[in-house]
Structure formats: structure tokens, C-alpha cells
Amino acid sequence: MSNHSDTVHHKDNVSAKMGMWLFLFTEVLLFGGMFLVYAVYRYQYQDQFKLAAMELNTGIGTLNTIILLSSSLTVALSIAAMQKGNKFLSLVFLYCTQIFALMFMVNKFFEWSTKISHGLFPGSKELLAKPNGQILFYGLYYVMTGLHGIHVIIGMIAIAFIIVFIHRDKVTQQDFIKLENTGLYWHLVDLIWIFLFPLFYLIQ
Amino acid sequence: MAESSASFYTKSTNKYSGILSWLLTKDHKRIGLMYMMAIISFFVVGIIIGLLMRLELISPGRTIMDAQTYNTLFTLHGVIMIFLFIIPGLPAIFGNFFLPIQIGAEDVAFPRLNLLSWYVYIIGAVLVLVSLFLPGGPIDTGWTFYIPYSVRSTTNVSMALFAAFVLGFSSILTGINFITTVHRMRAPGMGFFKMPLFVWATYATAWIQILATPVIAITIILVIIERSFGVGIFDPALGGDPILFQHMFWIYSHPAVYIMILPAMGVVSEIIPTFARRTIFGYKAIAMSSLAIAFVGYLVWAHHMFSSGMSDTARWIFSLLTFIVALPSGVKIFNWVATMYKGSIDPQPPFLWVMNFIFLFSIGGLTGLVLGSLATDVHLTDTYFVVAHFHYVMFGGTGTIFFAALHYWFPKMFGKMYNIRFSQIAVALYFIGFNMLYFPKFIMGYMGMPRRYYDYLPQFTTLQRISTVGSWILAGTIFFIFGYFIHALRKGKKATSNPWGGVTLEWHIPSPPPLENFVKLPEIKDDPYDFSQLKEMKDE
Incomplete structure (x- = not known):
């Protein structure tokens, strides 16, 4: 390999981070489109949305919120550990995040x-028997939490790669x-x- | 020749040779050329489809194909020309090749990501092609994928939509790469206001790419989900709103119009000073007008929907905003003309192409005002008038500048010079063919000929025939152009490093450029269009 791109550019962490922020920006806009759709239909079918939201299990939603917030904490701790050069602790926190x-x-x-x-899923007899606003609520529920779930899986795959990189010392205190x-x-x-979480589980 | 200045054709970024040294390259110039190969191939496919459509319309009734085939052809023509040719055309080919050179960088910020976005583009293109041959048949919804037909159509809509999603991803990655490159990779001394205007335009484009494309991505996902699961988000039977789809579609697809035209305007701002031998007039105004267009262009999407159901207040606000876009565009035209005023104009082929552009694009822009006014738009919605308008803007604008850029930078990219006489003939033929093909559509549209129709009333026959003959002249000219370029590649004279007398950084280095672009990092002390430095520059 020549030094053309590998050595010169990949050291520029500011670039790498800037690129990442721009990418996250596009992700926000992707979900922004969904939130727009949600806002339009929430406005149009306020009562129905309230009714449908009561069916959702706020307990599980709250539990998942706590879990996800904790996982963000462990990722942050993992980065802090790596900054201090503690490879082992960094790995432990990443495994926690995966769990x-x-x-x-x-x-x-x-x-x-x-x-x-x-029987509550798009196209089911039970759901189609309900009023339009509730059908849309469940449609949005599946689409938005589903899309979010896909992002969780992508994130898990990314973290798995990082775990391998740390084991192989490709991610180190100097270059993390x-x-x-x-x-x-x-x-x-x-x-x-x-x-x-609040849009689906809390606003009732 | 010293090892360090070997051209990027002979020296590679990896250890491979032959085709692999290209397919695995991280060199922005090679990636630019790979984009060029792919994009021109799809451009030719799009042209052939267009020719077939025009041939069908040479006489009323069935001529060479049935109505369903015609529906799939106009859809494919739109999808291929928009997603595979005109959106990536200028940024991916010339942006990749020249943006790093013009800011004095040796590559883009993320070379590997750059290669990835080429592969993502190819995957998207392959998906489009595969969708043609799968059972179900090619997509027939029109490139706008309007609900409800795109949910009901039994053709391969989901596959084609997914291809558009993948192509959007490629566009986003390129945008991220260019923005980071402009912010982080400028040579010492290259302040933002010393960047060439093509860089400014590409930078503004990159912002639109990352700000607008995610919206079409989610819209496309929603349509695919709607087709697969029947969630009801756009289905009125389940409480959804089909007009919402149109809003979301145009929130991306109108800014996409500026993704197409802004880089073209950047190329014009490069070519005019070079051939007028004068500093560009109003440099900052042109740079800022690119950003202004990018911004205002966001707020005008609903002018595509004046007749689809909106409140009158919304309609006149969008109409007003549409007219406001004309202001920054006018700033550009004014500054270009002022640059030429009292310049010593050298009418070489790239300059002639730009003249072609200004004429065709002005017609496209002015007829845009007709469509932007509410009263006239209601009369002209979904007629040939709209078709003529957007072909004048997109093809007459961006398409013409694609050829201008090719004629301007060809000697630099390939180190060979093409036949000037041939290209002068091509400019003239292109002008004649283009106007013959598209101008009759304004008249037919005004008389009431609807777009996307496979058949027409006998009174349109003469105009339709003129248009079809025009399509032959135009396509013939384009193949003639590709012909003399290929000839130049094989037998052309060797090009010097600065054949046109340009002063931006790409003209300071050999043709074709060395792998690292600059043997020694340039010291930037002049303004980008300071022609006094021309005396000291070598032309070898």
C-alpha cells in the first residue's frame, strides 16, 4: 500500500469526526421525515391516537428507555477508559453495551x-376493524420503532467490529x-x- | 520524468496493476473517471430510450410499441436520466476530479469512502437494470412514483424504489466527503474566499445532498412498506393522505433540481473568466448566491403541486418564494455578463458551450416563471409545456454544461487535445437539434397536449414530427461528440498543461496530473481569478 491516503488522511481525527456528525445529521433528517408524518396524523386524529396509545405497555417502554440510557453511559465510559489507556475496562464496557x-x-x-x-399488526382483521386514526397509530408505531430497531442492530454490528479492533489493537489509546x-x-x-418513547407511550 | 511527477495513469495508489488498480483505487482522479465511464454509459441508455419514445410519437396511434411499453419507457427515461446521469453527473465526475486539485489538496478527506460511494452507485444502477427483467415487468409509475398508483401498480416498483434509495445513499456519502474536504483539506493560504467558484458551487451542492436526500430516503422506505404491508400512511381508505406523499417527495426532489444545476453554474463561473481573460465580476456575490439558491430552493417545493390540493394561502406563498429564487440566479447571470464586458474574449469550444447554456437556460428559466404563476400554471399543469420547461432547464442547463465541462477539462484529464473544428460544428448542431426537439413542445403544451400520453390528436402531427427529427439531430450530435473524444484519446495531439490560459490551480500542474496532484504544495497568494499570474505560468 502506498502512503498516499492511509497515513496522511486517516490521522486527521477532526475530519473523521466532522464526517460522522454530518452523517448523524442525515440520520436526524431521515427520522425527521417520520416525525413529520407523525405530527400530521397526530394533529388530524388526536382522540384516536390517545385511545390507541393506551394499549401500549408503558412499563416495557420505560424499561427499554432505562436500558438504552444505560447503554449510552457504558459506551461513554468505554471511550473514557480507552482515553486513559485501559484497554480491558474499555472492552468490558463495550460488552455491557452489547448486552x-x-x-x-x-x-x-x-x-x-x-x-x-x-391481532394488532398492519393489515390484520382486528386492526382494520378499528377507526382510521388507530390504524395509522399502529402503522406508525411499527414503522418508527421498527426503523429504530434496525438502527439498534446496525449499532450492535458496529460495536462488534470495534470490539474486534480493540482486541487486535487497531483501536488504541493513540487512535480511538x-x-x-x-x-x-x-x-x-x-x-x-x-x-x-414519549410520542408513543407517554402522551395519552 | 521524476518518479514523483508520474501521471496518475501510470502510478497507482495500490499494489495492483491493470483493472484491479482501478477497481481498488483510492485516487480521487481515477474514481472520477470511473464515475465518468458509468455515468456516460447510463446517459447513452437514457438517450436511446428517449429516441424510442420520440419515434413512437412520430405519428398518431400505435407506431412501434404498445401503451404499457411507452409507460415503462418514460419512467425509465426519467429514472435513468435523473438518478443515474444528471444528479451525479457534474459533482461525481468533475467534482471528484477537480475539487481537491482546485483547493490544493492531494485527495478528498475520505478516499476509501469515496470509492465506496462509487460502488454504492453501481449497485443502485444494477438494481435499476435488474428491476427491468424480473417478473412483473419494468416500473411504469413515472419517475415521481406518485401515490396511489405506485402502490397499486403490479410492476417492480419496490425494486426500482430501493435502487433510488441506494443511489441516494451514494449521493449522501459523496456530499459528506466534499464538505469535509472543503473544510479540512484546503492548502495553506487557501481561505474560503480564495476558493474557485466551482468549489463553492460543489460545496453548496454537497449541503443540499446531505440535507435533502434523507427525506426522499424515508419517503421511499414508506412507499415500499406501504406496498409490502399496507400500513395505510398514504392510503385514504385507512385514513392516510396521498398528498402528504407529494409533499415529502418534493421536499427532496425540488432541492434536487439545485443539486443538478448548482455545479453547472460553478462550471460556468470557471469557464467565463478563463476565456474572457478577466477576473470574475462579483466573486463574493456569485459564491453567496450559490448558498442563497441552496437555501431558498428548500422552501419552494409545493410549486410542483399547485393543482393537487392546497389552500390558496399556501399556493400564493409558494408562488412568491418561487419567484424569489430568480433573484440569486439573476445575480449570477448579471455577474457572468459583467465579467465578459470589455474582456478579450477567446471563443474556444468550452466558451461556445457556455453561450449555448446561457441561451437555453434562459428560455428554461423564463418559462419557469410562467409555470410559477398560479393562474397560468393551472392551465399548463401536466402538459408538454412542463416537459419542455424542465428539459430546457435540466438538459439545456446541466446537460449542456456537462459538455462544456468535458470540453474544458478534457485536455487536463486525459492529456490529449480534441479537434477544435469538430467541436465548433457540434455546438451548432446541438443548438439546432435541441431547439427543434424541445421548442415545439412549448407550443404543443400551450395548445393542450398532455404529457406522458402515448397517442395524440392529428393536429399535433406536424409539431410532433419536427420534434422527432430534432431528437435524431441532437442524439446524432451527442454521438458525434463522444466519437471525436474517443478519437482524441487514441490519436489526439498531446495537450499542454494550460491550453486555455486558465489560472486556477489545476492549470498549474501537468496534463494529466501526477498522482499526488502537486509535486510541491502550492503557495496561494493570488485571488483565484487573478490573470496577472498567467505571465509566470508555464504552458508545457
């Missing part, structure tokens, strides 16, 4: 499967920008959930 993420997805799975077993960027991504996933 939290997995717990989140398991909860989500049970939540969704309960709904589906009650990949870990930092992954952490940024994970915080975004968390942040989106912080908006999804």
Missing part, C-alpha cells in the same frame, strides 16, 4: 409479538476515533428513542 442492546431488542421482540398475537464515532452513532440511536 444492554440485546436486552432492548429482546424486550422489543416480546412487545411486538404480544401485539401481533392480539473509530470507537468515538461508533459511540456517537450509538448516542444518536439512544436520542431517537428518547423522542419515540
Whole structure:
């Protein structure tokens, strides 16, 4: 390999972080489109949205919020540990993050499967029998939490890569920008959930 | 020749040789050329589809294809020309190649990401092509994918939509790369207001790419979900709103119009000073007008929907905002003309192409005002008038500048000179063919000929025929252009480092450029268009 791009550019951590922030910006806009749709229909079907939201399990939602917030904390701690050169602790915190993420997805799975077993899913007879506003509420619920779930999985894959990189000393105290960027991504996933949680579970 | 100044064709960024040294390259110049190969191939496909459509319309009734085939052809023509040619055309080819050179950098900020976005582009393009041949048949919704037909159509809509999603991803990655490059990679002394205007335009474009594209991405995802699961977000039977789809579609697709035209305006701002031998007039005004267009361009999307159902207040506000976009565009035109005033104009081919552009784009812009006014728009919505308008703006604007940029930078990119006489003939033929093809559509549209129709009333026959003959002249000219470029590649004279007498950084280095762009990092002391430095520059 020549030194053309590898050595010169990849040391520029400011660039790497700037690129990541720009990417996160596009993610915010992606979900922004969804929030726009949500706002339009919430405004149009206020009563129905309230009724439908009562069916959601606020307990599981709260639990998942706590789990996701904790996972953001562990990612931040992992970065701090790496900054101080503690490879072992950094790895431990990343494994914790993975466990939290997995717990989140398991909860989500049970939540969704309960709904589906009650016949509440797009196109089902039970749902189609309900008024339009409730159909839309559940449609948005599945689409938005589903899209968020996909982001959680992408984040888990990214963190898995970082764990491998740390084991192989590709991410070190001197060069941990990949870990930092992954952490940024994970915080975004968390942040989106912080908006999804009240919109679906709390406003009633 | 010293090892360090070997051209980027002979020296590679990786250890491979032959085709792999290209496919795995991280060199922005090679990636630019790979984009060029791919984009021109799809451009040719789009042209051939356009020719077939025009041939069908040479006489009323069925001529060479049935109505369903016609529907798929105009859809594919739109999808290919917009997503595969005109959006990536200037930024991905010339932006990749010249943006780093013009700011004195040796590459973009993320070379690997740059290569990835090329592959993502190719994957998207392949998905478009695959969707043609899968059972179900090619998409027939029109490139706008309007609900409810895009949910009901039994053709491969989801596949084609997913391809557009993937192509958008490529566009976003390129945008992120360019913004970071401009912020972080400028050579010492290259302040923001010393950047060439093409860089400014590409920078503004990159912002639109990352700000607007995610909105179409989510819209596309929603349509695919709607087709697969019937969630009801856009389905009135379940309480959804089809007009909401149109809003979300145009929130991206109108700014996308500026993704297409801004880099073209940047190229014009490069070519005019070079051939007028004068500093650009109103440098800051042009740079800022790019950002102004990028900003105001966001707030005008609903002028595509004047007849689809909106309150009157919304309609006149969007109409007003639409007219406001004309201001920064006017600033540019004024400054270009003022640059030429009292210059010593050297009418070389790139300059002639720019003249072509100003004429065609002005017609496109002025007819845009007709469509931006509420009263006339209601009469002209969904007629050939709209088709003529956006072809004058997109093809007459960006398409023409694509050729201008090709004629301007070809000697630099390939180190070969093309036949000047041929290109002068091509400019003239292009002008004739273009106007023959599209101007009759203004008249037909005004007379009431609807767009996307496969058949027409007998009174339109003469105009339709003129238009079809124009399409032959135009396509013939374009193939002629590609022909003399290929000839130049094989047998052309060697180009010097500065054949046109330009002063931006790319003209300070050999043609074709060395792998590292600059053997020695340039010291930037002059303004970008200070022609007094021309005396000291070598032309070898």
C-alpha cells in the first residue's frame, strides 16, 4: 500500500469526526421525515391516537428507555477508559453495551409479538376493524420503532467490529476515533428513542 | 520524468496493476473517471430510450410499441436520466476530479469512502437494470412514483424504489466527503474566499445532498412498506393522505433540481473568466448566491403541486418564494455578463458551450416563471409545456454544461487535445437539434397536449414530427461528440498543461496530473481569478 491516503488522511481525527456528525445529521433528517408524518396524523386524529396509545405497555417502554440510557453511559465510559489507556475496562464496557442492546431488542421482540398475537399488526382483521386514526397509530408505531430497531442492530454490528479492533489493537489509546464515532452513532440511536418513547407511550 | 511527477495513469495508489488498480483505487482522479465511464454509459441508455419514445410519437396511434411499453419507457427515461446521469453527473465526475486539485489538496478527506460511494452507485444502477427483467415487468409509475398508483401498480416498483434509495445513499456519502474536504483539506493560504467558484458551487451542492436526500430516503422506505404491508400512511381508505406523499417527495426532489444545476453554474463561473481573460465580476456575490439558491430552493417545493390540493394561502406563498429564487440566479447571470464586458474574449469550444447554456437556460428559466404563476400554471399543469420547461432547464442547463465541462477539462484529464473544428460544428448542431426537439413542445403544451400520453390528436402531427427529427439531430450530435473524444484519446495531439490560459490551480500542474496532484504544495497568494499570474505560468 502506498502512503498516499492511509497515513496522511486517516490521522486527521477532526475530519473523521466532522464526517460522522454530518452523517448523524442525515440520520436526524431521515427520522425527521417520520416525525413529520407523525405530527400530521397526530394533529388530524388526536382522540384516536390517545385511545390507541393506551394499549401500549408503558412499563416495557420505560424499561427499554432505562436500558438504552444505560447503554449510552457504558459506551461513554468505554471511550473514557480507552482515553486513559485501559484497554480491558474499555472492552468490558463495550460488552455491557452489547448486552444492554440485546436486552432492548429482546424486550422489543416480546412487545411486538404480544401485539401481533392480539391481532394488532398492519393489515390484520382486528386492526382494520378499528377507526382510521388507530390504524395509522399502529402503522406508525411499527414503522418508527421498527426503523429504530434496525438502527439498534446496525449499532450492535458496529460495536462488534470495534470490539474486534480493540482486541487486535487497531483501536488504541493513540487512535480511538473509530470507537468515538461508533459511540456517537450509538448516542444518536439512544436520542431517537428518547423522542419515540414519549410520542408513543407517554402522551395519552 | 521524476518518479514523483508520474501521471496518475501510470502510478497507482495500490499494489495492483491493470483493472484491479482501478477497481481498488483510492485516487480521487481515477474514481472520477470511473464515475465518468458509468455515468456516460447510463446517459447513452437514457438517450436511446428517449429516441424510442420520440419515434413512437412520430405519428398518431400505435407506431412501434404498445401503451404499457411507452409507460415503462418514460419512467425509465426519467429514472435513468435523473438518478443515474444528471444528479451525479457534474459533482461525481468533475467534482471528484477537480475539487481537491482546485483547493490544493492531494485527495478528498475520505478516499476509501469515496470509492465506496462509487460502488454504492453501481449497485443502485444494477438494481435499476435488474428491476427491468424480473417478473412483473419494468416500473411504469413515472419517475415521481406518485401515490396511489405506485402502490397499486403490479410492476417492480419496490425494486426500482430501493435502487433510488441506494443511489441516494451514494449521493449522501459523496456530499459528506466534499464538505469535509472543503473544510479540512484546503492548502495553506487557501481561505474560503480564495476558493474557485466551482468549489463553492460543489460545496453548496454537497449541503443540499446531505440535507435533502434523507427525506426522499424515508419517503421511499414508506412507499415500499406501504406496498409490502399496507400500513395505510398514504392510503385514504385507512385514513392516510396521498398528498402528504407529494409533499415529502418534493421536499427532496425540488432541492434536487439545485443539486443538478448548482455545479453547472460553478462550471460556468470557471469557464467565463478563463476565456474572457478577466477576473470574475462579483466573486463574493456569485459564491453567496450559490448558498442563497441552496437555501431558498428548500422552501419552494409545493410549486410542483399547485393543482393537487392546497389552500390558496399556501399556493400564493409558494408562488412568491418561487419567484424569489430568480433573484440569486439573476445575480449570477448579471455577474457572468459583467465579467465578459470589455474582456478579450477567446471563443474556444468550452466558451461556445457556455453561450449555448446561457441561451437555453434562459428560455428554461423564463418559462419557469410562467409555470410559477398560479393562474397560468393551472392551465399548463401536466402538459408538454412542463416537459419542455424542465428539459430546457435540466438538459439545456446541466446537460449542456456537462459538455462544456468535458470540453474544458478534457485536455487536463486525459492529456490529449480534441479537434477544435469538430467541436465548433457540434455546438451548432446541438443548438439546432435541441431547439427543434424541445421548442415545439412549448407550443404543443400551450395548445393542450398532455404529457406522458402515448397517442395524440392529428393536429399535433406536424409539431410532433419536427420534434422527432430534432431528437435524431441532437442524439446524432451527442454521438458525434463522444466519437471525436474517443478519437482524441487514441490519436489526439498531446495537450499542454494550460491550453486555455486558465489560472486556477489545476492549470498549474501537468496534463494529466501526477498522482499526488502537486509535486510541491502550492503557495496561494493570488485571488483565484487573478490573470496577472498567467505571465509566470508555464504552458508545457
